[in-house]
Amino acid sequence: MFSRLFSFIVCLAIALGAYAQAPKYIFFFIGDGMxxxxxxxxxxxxxxVLGNDELLPMMQFPVSSLAMTYSASSKITDSAAAGTALSTGYKTNNGMLGMTPDETPVYSIATELQKRGYGIAVGTSVQPDDATPGAFYAHVKSRSMYYEIGLDMAHSGYDMFVGSKLRGLKDAAGNETGLIDSLRVNGYTVAFGREDFEKNKDNDKIVLLNNDSTIEHFGYTIDSIDSNLHLPYITQACLEHLTRVSPDKFFMMIEGGNIDWASHANDGGAVVKEILNFNEAIKIAYDFYLQHPDETLIVVTADHNTGGMQMGVKDGPAEVNLKNMDYQRVSIEKFQQYCKGLIDSGKNVEWDAMKSYLKANLGLYGSIAVSDEQDEAIREKFEKTFIEHESDDTETLYTTYNEFVNEVFTTLDHINGIGWTTTSHTGDFVPVFAIGVGSELFSNVNNNIDIPAKMRKIAGITK
Ligand SMILES: [Zn+2]
Known part of the structure; x- marks a missing residue:
């Protein structure tokens, strides 16, 4: 009896100890597809290439490990099931958000922390109603129910949302849904772009969107669209906002959504620049951690691997040539838009003009040598696309690329020594990096559902 009582007291003390040490500031970074x-x-x-002796910021964290990502319905998860696992600690079917397979709503660590007085921000470089951010506040049976996801956002009570654009503004018939009004009725100021945000940032509840709603995401880092929102900017904006409205404790989730988009498109140069950009955002949280080391937790992970990107490719070059990525000035998406513009214009496209474009914007036929065989394959697709107008399109999850665009980028990544296994997701492990209060809990192999469970434990949340 005594020993039982003793163990009860010990357990209670440990539990209370966990409460006493609960982090006041929690940063959760998700590199989508990373x-x-x-x-x-x-x-x-x-x-x-950059000659940095220091590792990427996330790789400098004292804890690094792995996570398994399979969903309830598949060995290869999608972002909805993975987001739900990472936010709520429940496995669900691909496509479902904030619900178990039997459609029972389950709640995210963000919602639970909000109930305990934490300020909450959710930001992404893609749409804020997309699967990963949506998993932190929405409960829908399909990730494409954008209006319902938008309503869940309006009713969440969170302090700040950031992303490119909302997709639930119109219904299937093209009629206005009144979603912006729903956000406003629930206390949110909706700001479009940096200038508008700077004017409105004294409001307590903010939804910050891109000022350009014609693009689906913030624009790729490699395309350097200066006026757009980008991850370091929004991370700083969320940090300043939360520090003002909830200085005692807060949680933020920041998603590097463009890593996934670039990976679906098999654009190695764009992926690398997105991961560096993601790490600039992580550096902001890390600098905050250095000022509050005993009160902060930072966890970085991915929801799944997209594309199966690797250094090393079948029949590839003897050495991986990452320096070539510096000659690349446009993403595959920008190149596709350029080519589509030419096709739609109906004008004749000269090979020499295209070759000059490839040299100036991708390095091909200039700093990057193209073999006769590669030249022949590119020229063949060029003829088919621009002279014969018979090119087939390839669809990936988000975008459609014509054959010529695909051939050019396949050649580029092949010369660089970058290999891909798919334009979809893979079932591989993803990395986990952590620093700060309780971070040691993440040091073993994690199932993705363990991550929010461990956050709950560290924050002293008992069900
Ligand atoms: Zn994803």
Whole structure:
């Protein structure tokens, strides 16, 4: 009896100890689609091309491990099931958000922390109603129910949302849904772009969107659209906002959504630049941690691997050539838009003009040598696309690329030594990096559902 009582007291003391040490500030970074190969390629670029002796900020964290990502319905998860696992601690079917497979709503660590007085911000470089951010506040059976996801956002009570654009503003018939009004009725100021945000940032509840709603995401880092929102900017904005409205404790989730988009498109150069950009955002949280080391927890992970990106490709070059990524000035998406514009114009496109474009914007036929065989394959697709107008399109999850665009980027990544296994997701491990209060709990192999469970434990949340 005595020993039982003693163990009860010990357990109670440990539990109370956990409460006493609960982190006041929690940062959760999710690199969408960011697999091991993605991270290692970016780190190798950082070391060999940029000449940085220091590891990428996330790789400097004292705890690093792995997470398994499979969903309830598949060995290969999608972002909705993975987001739900990472936010709520429940496995669900691909496509479902904030619900178990039987459609029972489950609640995210953000909602639970909000109930305990934490300020909450959710930010992403893609749409704020997309699967990963949506998993932190929405409960829908399909990730494409954008209006319902938007309503859940309006009713969440969170302090700040950031992303590119909302997709629930019109219904299937094209009629206005009144979603912006629903956000406003629930106390949110909706700001479009940096200038508008700077004018409205004294409001307590903010939804910050891009000022350009014609693009689906913030624009790729490699395309350097200066006026757009970007991850470091929004991380700083969320930090300043939360520090003002909830200085005692807060939680923020920041998603590097463009890593996934670039990976679906198999654009290695764009992936590397997105991961560096993601790490600039992480650096902001890390600098905050250095000022509050005993009160802060930072966890970085990915929801799944997209594309199976690796250094090393079948029949590829003897050496990986990451320096070539510096000659790349446009993403595959920008290149696709350029080519589509030419096709739609109906004008004749001269090969010499295209060759000059490839040289100036991708380095091909200039700093990057193209073999006769590669030249022949590119020329063949060029003829088919621009002269014969018979090119087939390839669809990936988000975008459609014509054959010529695909051939050019396949050649570029092949010369660079970057290999891909798919334009979809893979079932591989993803990395986990952590620093701060309770971070040691993440040091073993994690199932993705363990991550919010461990956050709950560290924050002293008992069900
Ligand atoms: Zn994803």
């Amino acid at each position: 697999g091991m190969g993605h991270v290692m390629t970016a780190q190798t670029y950082n070391r060999t």
